[in-house]
Amino acid sequence: MPEDSSDTEKGQIPTNLRLLLIIEEVARAGVPVAPSVLADTLGLPKPTMHRLLVTAEEEGFLQRDVDGRSYGPGRRLRRLAGNTLSSQRVRTERLIIMKALADEVGETCNLAAPGRFGMVYLDRVETHWPLRIQLPVGTQVPFNCTASGKMYLSSLRADKLDRVMSWLELEPQTARSITDKDKLREELALTRSRGYSTDDEEFMDGMAAIAAPIKDSEGRLLTTLSIHAPVQRYDLGSLIKMLPQLQKAAARIESLNKD
Structure with a gap:
């Protein structure tokens, strides 16, 4: 033309x-x-x-x-962003950091990014324990009842969060899932203030999780890094004690994205 x-x-x-x-x-x-x-x-x-x-x-x-x-x-730009995040050099270094974290805490680590209808697992390093939760790379999980999803929602500007909450369906996954939007907003405010999120058997019975944000060069949430475990080994309180190791690993991954 x-x-x-x-x-x-x-x-x-x-x-x-x-x-x-x-x-x-x-x-x-x-x-x-x-x-x-x-x-x-x-x-x-x-x-x-x-x-x-x-x-x-x-x-x-x-x-x-x-x-x-x-x-x-x-959709194609979001896919491009995911593929860029998974480029070989960055992914290799990222997996080394995640494996070190998994070895240190003895539990599975996940890296997740927001999709259109939930959080999508981009990378995963398994624990050595025979008893573990199977959520492979590519799995999409809800926003409202997962540590990664609540971390993402808590990062949104007020106007964007209002739009998302207007269409978000709070389907219960377990008896502990938050299904009331006012209670979810309270949980997101708490998450925002303390800088990490939790899942206390809200997505899956018998599983607890914590998540930390990984931000881009503009200070916006890019992905989340999480640890999850069967409550037979670690309940939520025990997982929270691993928060310093999780945040240290998240900061190292964040630095890769800024190189």
Whole structure:
């Protein structure tokens, strides 16, 4: 398609970089971004911005927010982010850190990232114990009753959390699952204030877990690192005593993402 003359005169960004920079800016913002804001930030004409956003949406890299105007990451961009996190060099170093943690605490460690409808396990290092919880890489678990999910929800801005809570279905997984939205908000406030999250047999009977956040260079939650164990070996109180080791490992993984 021929370039508009206005593009040539007003836009200083090479044509083949424009869509990449739009996607980068949406990812950097961390919240849905209006086309006019993107046009002003990147210095592109609004017709050009509209055309590029339509292309990005049609190809699944961006998707419209609930307001019908702003744009956020689409399925292909989320998949790209996950694949980037799992790149061989970073993943090898990450697994070394996770294995050291699993060996130190003697329990299974998981790395999870938010998906559209729950937390998705990206990496896992198993404990040596015969009795262990089987949740393989790729498993998606609910937001409301898992340590990783509650850690993610607690990191959201108030307006984003309100939107998520409006459609979130609090399906009980066990008798201990939080199914009341007001009680969940209280739990998220506690999680936010103390900097770690818990799962006291809320997702699975007989399993407890704690999770710590791993943030990106902008200070936003990227993934979570968690330890879980059968309560026959460690109840929640015992797991919380392992929090310093968990947080130290999370900080080391966080530093890999910033290199």
